[in-house]
Amino acid sequence: MNARTRLIASIGIPVLLILLVVGAFLWQQRSSAGTTPAPAGTQKLIPMRLALDWTPNTNHTGIYVALKKGWYRDAGIDLQLLPYSASVSPDVLVSSGKADVGIGATEGIVADAAVSQPVVSIAAIIQHNTSALVTLASSGLSRPRDLSGKIYGGFGASYEPAVVGEIIKRDGGTGQFKNVTLDVDAMQALESHRVDFAWVFEGWEVIQAQRAGVKLNIFPITNYGVADYYTPNIIASPNEIKQKPELLHRFMAATAKGYEYARTHAQDAAQILLNANPQGTFPDPGLVVASQEFLSPRYADTGRKWGWQDSAAWHGYPQFIINTGGIVDAGGHPVHSMDFESLYTNQFLP
Amino acid sequence: MEPAKLLVQGVSKVFRDGRKPLDTLAAIDLFVNAGEFVTVIGPSGCGKSTLFNIVAGVDQPTSGIVAIDGDAQGERAGKSGYMPQQPLLLPWRTVEENIMLGLDVRRLPRKKAEREAYELLKRFGLADFAHHYPATLSGGMRQRVALLRTVLFNSSFLLLDEPFGALDALTRLSLQMWLLDLWQTFHSSVLFITHDVREAILLSDRIYVLSARPARVLRVVEVDLPRPRRSEQLALEQAVRLEQELTTLLLKEQQS
Amino acid sequence: MKLRWLAGYGPAFVLGVTLLAFWELYVRAGQISSQVLPSPTAIIQALIEHWDVISIHTMQTLLETVLGMAVAIVFGLILAITLEISRWSRRAVYPLLVISQTIPIIALAPLLLIWFGIDLGPKVFVVALYCFFPIAVACADGLADAEPELINLLKSMHASRWQILWLVRLPGAMPSFFSGLRIAATYGVTGAIFGEYVGAYQGLGIYMQLSVNSHAIVLVFAAILVTAVLSLLLFGLVSLIERIALPWYHGTVIERKLS
Numbered sequence: 116m117n118a119r120t121r122l123i124a125s126i127g128i129p130v131l132l133i134l135l136v137v138g139a140f141l142w143q144q145r146s147s148a149g150t151t152p153a154p155a156g157t158q159k160l161i162p163m164r165l166a167l168d169w170t171p172n173t174n175h176t177g178i179y180v181a182l183k184k185g186w187y188r189d190a191g192i193d194l195q196l197l198p199y200s201a202s203v204s205p206d207v208l209v210s211s212g213k214a215d216v217g218i219g220a221t222e223g224i225v226a227d228a229a230v231s232q233p234v235v236s237i238a239a240i241i242q243h244n245t246s247a248l249v250t251l252a253s254s255g256l257s258r259p260r261d262l263s264g265k266i267y268g269g270f271g272a273s274y275e276p277a278v279v280g281e282i283i284k285r286d287g288g289t290g291q292f293k294n295v296t297l298d299v300d301a302m303q304a305l306e307s308h309r310v311d312f313a314w315v316f317e318g319w320e321v322i323q324a325q326r327a328g329v330k331l332n333i334f335p336i337t338n339y340g341v342a343d344y345y346t347p348n349i350i351a352s353p354n355e356i357k358q359k360p361e362l363l364h365r366f367m368a369a370t371a372k373g374y375e376y377a378r379t380h381a382q383d384a385a386q387i388l389l390n391a392n393p394q395g396t397f398p399d400p401g402l403v404v405a406s407q408e409f410l411s412p413r414y415a416d417t418g419r420k421w422g423w424q425d426s427a428a429w430h431g432y433p434q435f436i437i438n439t440g441g442i443v444d445a446g447g448h449p450v451h452s453m454d455f456e457s458l459y460t461n462q463f464l465p
Numbered sequence: 466m467e468p469a470k471l472l473v474q475g476v477s478k479v480f481r482d483g484r485k486p487l488d489t490l491a492a493i494d495l496f497v498n499a500g501e502f503v504t505v506i507g508p509s510g511c512g513k514s515t516l517f518n519i520v521a522g523v524d525q526p527t528s529g530i531v532a533i534d535g536d537a538q539g540e541r542a543g544k545s546g547y548m549p550q551q552p553l554l555l556p557w558r559t560v561e562e563n564i565m566l567g568l569d570v571r572r573l574p575r576k577k578a579e580r581e582a583y584e585l586l587k588r589f590g591l592a593d594f595a596h597h598y599p600a601t602l603s604g605g606m607r608q609r610v611a612l613l614r615t616v617l618f619n620s621s622f623l624l625l626d627e628p629f630g631a632l633d634a635l636t637r638l639s640l641q642m643w644l645l646d647l648w649q650t651f652h653s654s655v656l657f658i659t660h661d662v663r664e665a666i667l668l669s670d671r672i673y674v675l676s677a678r679p680a681r682v683l684r685v686v687e688v689d690l691p692r693p694r695r696s697e698q699l700a701l702e703q704a705v706r707l708e709q710e711l712t713t714l715l716l717k718e719q720q721s
Numbered sequence: 722m723k724l725r726w727l728a729g730y731g732p733a734f735v736l737g738v739t740l741l742a743f744w745e746l747y748v749r750a751g752q753i754s755s756q757v758l759p760s761p762t763a764i765i766q767a768l769i770e771h772w773d774v775i776s777i778h779t780m781q782t783l784l785e786t787v788l789g790m791a792v793a794i795v796f797g798l799i800l801a802i803t804l805e806i807s808r809w810s811r812r813a814v815y816p817l818l819v820i821s822q823t824i825p826i827i828a829l830a831p832l833l834l835i836w837f838g839i840d841l842g843p844k845v846f847v848v849a850l851y852c853f854f855p856i857a858v859a860c861a862d863g864l865a866d867a868e869p870e871l872i873n874l875l876k877s878m879h880a881s882r883w884q885i886l887w888l889v890r891l892p893g894a895m896p897s898f899f900s901g902l903r904i905a906a907t908y909g910v911t912g913a914i915f916g917e918y919v920g921a922y923q924g925l926g927i928y929m930q931l932s933v934n935s936h937a938i939v940l941v942f943a944a945i946l947v948t949a950v951l952s953l954l955l956f957g958l959v960s961l962i963e964r965i966a967l968p969w970y971h972g973t974v975i976e977r978k979l980s
Binding site for chain 3: 128133169200202300327399
Binding site for chain 3: 518522523540542543545547549550551553555556557566567569570571598618624
C-alpha cells in the first residue's frame with residue numbers, strides 16, 4: 116500500500132464510519148416510530164414549549180392527559196415538552212424565553228424574584244405540600260427530635276438547614292444536625308446508612324420505598340411547623356403573561372381539564388402517563404399507578420377547582436425562607452422582603 | 466569560456482544570534498568548474514557546513530558574492546543538490562518515494578517522478594529496495610539512497626557534506642567508488658566536504674584547505690592522480706607526500 | 722501471529738475475569754445491597770432484557786460522539802497548523818486553550834442550551850470541546866518537532882513554507898497526532914454523556930438519569946457497561962487506523978521490541 120492509498124484509507128475509513136453511524140441512527144429513528152403524537156390535520160396550531168422540572172412523573176400527569184386527549188390541539192396549541200436538564204432549570208428556560216411555561220417550585224420562584232429574574236406561578240399542581248422527612252424504621256429515629264445531631268442528606272439549598280432545623284425544634288429537639296449535600300439519590304444514601312434522614316415526597320419516593328419493602332418513619336413537614344406551600348407549580352415569565360395572556364388562558368383551560376380528569380380517573384391517567392413516554396422511562400409501572408392513586412385526590416381539595424392558589428400559602432413559607440437569610444439578590448446579599456403577591460396569579464385558571 | 470559552475474568571492478559570515486557576534490567565515494574565495502570534483506577540508510567546527518548552507522541558499526553571507534552558473538543575484542535555493550551529513554530519509558516514504566522528494570518539491574507529475582526514480586534505482590543496482598522503508602536499511606544503504614535523492618533533484622551541481630563520515634571503512638570505500646561512478650555518469654560539478662585527507666585525495670581534482678575559525682582558505686592543491694581513481698593510487702609517492710603535507714597543515718590548525 | 726497477539730492479552734483477560742468473579746461473589750454473599758452495586762450477571766441480564774430500549778439511547782450517544790470527534794479532529798488539526806505557522810498566535814492562543822478545558826459544564830450548560838437548543842448541537846459541542854485539546858496540543862508539538870536539518874534540506878530545494886508543512890511537518894507529526902487522538906477517543910463518549918445532561922430527549926446519559934430516578938440501579942450499570950464498550954471500540958478503531966496510516970512507525974517499533 117503506497118502513501119497515497121494509505122492517506123485515502125485513513126481519511127476514508129473514519130468518514131465511512133461516520134456515515135454508517137448517521138445512517139444507522141436515522142434508520143433506527145424511523146423504525147422505532149416513537150410515541151410522539153402525529154400533528155393534527157390542516158389547522159394552524161400555535162407552538163408552545165413546556166419545560167419539565169424532572170423526569171416524567173405523576174406531578175405531570177394532567178399535562179400528559181390533556182396531550183393524549185387532544186385538548187391542547189382543540190385549543191389551537193401544539194404543545195412540546197422539553198425534557199428535564201440536570202444543568203438548566205425550567206426557571207432559566209422560562210425567563211429566557213426558551214420555554215413558554217414550565218414546572219417550578221415555590222423556593223425557586225422566590226429565589227428567582229430575588230435575583231430579578233422573576234417567574235410567576237400560574238397554577239398550583241398539588242393543593243398541599245407533600246414533602247416529608249424520612250428515616251429508616253430500623254434506625255430507631257422515630258420522631259423529629261431524635262434527629263438532633265444526626266446526618267441529613269439534602270440538595271444544597273441555602274435555606275434548607277433552617278427549614279429542617281425548624282422541624283426538629285418544633286418537636287423539641289435542638290435543631291442542630293449535620294448537613295451533607297448529596298449528588299446521589301437521597302433514598303439510596305439513606306438505605307446505605309450513609310445519612311440518617313432525607314427530604315422526600317410522599318407521592319413518589321415514599322411509595323417507591325413501600326413497594327420495595329423498605330420501612331420508613333415519615334414526618335410530613337407541614338405537621339411540624341412548616342407553613343403549607345404549593346409545590347410544584349406551573350410557571351410563566353412576566354413577559355409571556357403580558358404578551359400572550361390569551362394563549363395562557365387556553366393553555367390553562369386544557370391543562371386544568373387534564374388535571375381534573377386525572378383527579379377522578381387515577382388508573383386511566385396513570386396508564387396515559389406510562390404510554391406517553393418511551394419504553395424504559397418507568398422501569399416499575401406499578402409505582403406509577405400507586406403514586407397516581409396517592410396523588411390524584413390531592414391535586415385539589417374536595418369542592419375546589421384544580422390549580423387555585425391562596426394568598427396565605429404565598430406569604431407564610433416564602434417569608435420563612437427569606438427570614439433564614441438564605442435568599443440572596445443578584446449581588447449575593449440576603450433580601451429581607453418581597454412583594455409576594457407578584458409571585459403568583461390565578462388569572463389564567465378557568 | 467563558460468563561467469565557473471560555482472564562484473565564491475570574499476564571502477564572510479558573522480552570526481549575531483547571541484550576545485557576542487560569532488565570526489565564522491572570513492573572506493572565503495573558491496570556485497568549482499563545470500564537471501570538477503572539488504573538496505574542502507578543515508579542522509572540525511571551522512565553518513565548512515556554514516559555507517555549504519550559504520551556497521545551497523539556506524543562509525545568506527554577511528558579505529561577498531556567491532554565483533552559481535554565473536548568476537550572483539538570483540535565488541540560490543533549488544540550484545544545487547544539497548546533501549547534509551545525515552541521510553535524513555523520511556521514514557514514512559519508501560526508498561523510491563524518498564528519492565522522489567526533490568521532484569515532489571518541483572511539483573513534477575507523480576507518474577513521471579516515479580518513472581525517473583525507478584530508472585535511477587535500476588541504474589545503480591538498488592531496484593530491489595524500491596519499496597522498502599528506510600528503517601529496514603543499513604547505514605551504507607541509506608547514504609546511497611540519500612545520494613540518489615540528491616542526484617535526482619539536481620545532477621549538475623552537488624553539495625555533499627561529509628556523506629561517508631559515519632560509515633565503517635569498508636562500506637566507505639565501496640561508497641566512494643560508487644560516488645565516483647555517479648559523478649562520471651552525470652558529469653556533475655561537485656563540492657565535497659570531508660575531514661578525511663585520504664578521502665579528499667582519492668576523490669578530488671582540487672582540494673581547498675580551510676583554517677580554524679574564522680575560516681579562510683589556507684591552501685589550494687591540485688590532485689594530479691590519473692582517472693579513473695583506484696584506492697591503490699593512494700600508495701603512490703606523490704599521493705603520500707600530499708597526504709603528509711595536508712595532514713601536518715590540518716594538525717597545526719586543529720591545535721591552534 | 723494471531724496466537725501471539727491473543728496471548729499478549731492473556732494476563733489482562735485473567736485479571737479481568739478474576740475481578741469479575743470476586744465482584745459476583747461479593748454481591749451474592751450479601752455483602753452489599755444489589756440496589757447499590759448489582760452483580761455482573763444481573764447487569765448482563767438487564768442489558769439483554771432491555772436491549773431494545775438501550776440500543777436507541779446508545780445510537781444517540783454514539784452519533785453525538787462520532788460527530789463531535791469529527792469536529793474535534795478537523796478543528797484540532799487546523800488549530801495545530803495555525804499555531805505552527807505563527808509564532809505570535811502560539812503565545813496568544815495557548816493559554817486560552819488551557820482555559821477552555823477548565824470550564825465546568827455546569828457553567829456552560831445554560832449558555833449552550835440557549836444558543837444551541839436541545840438537539841445535537843450542545844452534545845457535539847461538548848464532545849468537540851473536550852476532544853480537540855489533546856489532538857491540537859499533541860499535533861502542534863509533533864509539527865514543531867521536525868528536524869531542523871530536514872527543514873534546511875527542503876529549503877535548499879527551494880520548497881515553500883506550505884510544501885515543508887505538507888511534505889515534512891504534517892506526516893512527521895502523525896504519530897503525535899494519533900497519540901492525542903487516542904486520548905480524545907477515551908473521553909469522547911463521556912463527553913457526549915455530559916453534553917446530554919445539558920438537556921436531551923434521549924441518550925445514554927438521559928437513560929442513566931431516568932434509571933437513577935426510578936431506582937433501577939442495575940440499568941445504570943448496564944448503561945455504564947455500554948459506555949465502556951463504546952469507548953473501547955473507539956480506542957481500538959483509532960489504533961487500527963493508526964496501523965493503516967503509519968505502517969512504517971509500527972514496523973520499526975515492533976522490530977525494536979523484538980530485537
